[in-house]
Amino acid sequence: MLDHVSIGVRDTNVSKPFYDAALKPLGYSCLSQSPGSLGYGAQTVALWVNDAARPVSSDEKSGLHFCFAAPTRQSVVAFHAAALRAGGSDNGAPGLRADYGEDYYAAFIVDPDGYRLEAYFNAAA
Template sequence: MINHLSIGVRDIARTKRFYDAALAPLGYRCLSEGEGSLGYGAKDVVLWIGQTDHPVPADPRSGLHVCFDAPSRAAVGAFHRAALAEGGKDNGAPGLRPDYGPTYYAAFAIDPDGYRIEAYFGAA
């Protein structure tokens, strides 16, 4: 249904370090890099990131978050550790979320610009 998502950030270099680290365990990488822009995905770009001159901080009340598929529970944990190591904030440690489903295993982080991101693995 959704082809891609775009977000604006204050510091493209800091953001690249963060997303390179956090998304690598999930099998995603930077597929496109230009002056002030980044594109992440596995085969095709699904997340575009652009540096903006006047960024508006992410609004935690909006409910917006980006969920990335993970290949395993171990990858969910690696995503969370990498996100925190690169300046992200914890928004939910790796673990089962039975309220979402019996095999819903996820971790949540907040990136340096305040965007909420999640890694999810759904097999038993």
């Protein structure tokens, strides 16, 4: 249904090292870069990270989060660890989430701008 998502951040120079590190274990990289704009994906850009005058403020009760498909459980663990090392905040350690499904394995992070991110792998899928 979606082609891509764009998010606004305070400074892409700060965001780039975080997203480079966090998304690499999932098989995603920066495919496009210009001043104030970063495009991430596997073969085509699916996530744009852009400088914005008024980024969306962090609100854990908003329900807004972005979930990235992971190729393995180990890549979920690596996403979480890399994101923490790159300045993210823990929002849920890697593990099974039985409430979401028997094989739902995920980890949750908050990026430096307050966006909530998830990496997810489903062995049954």
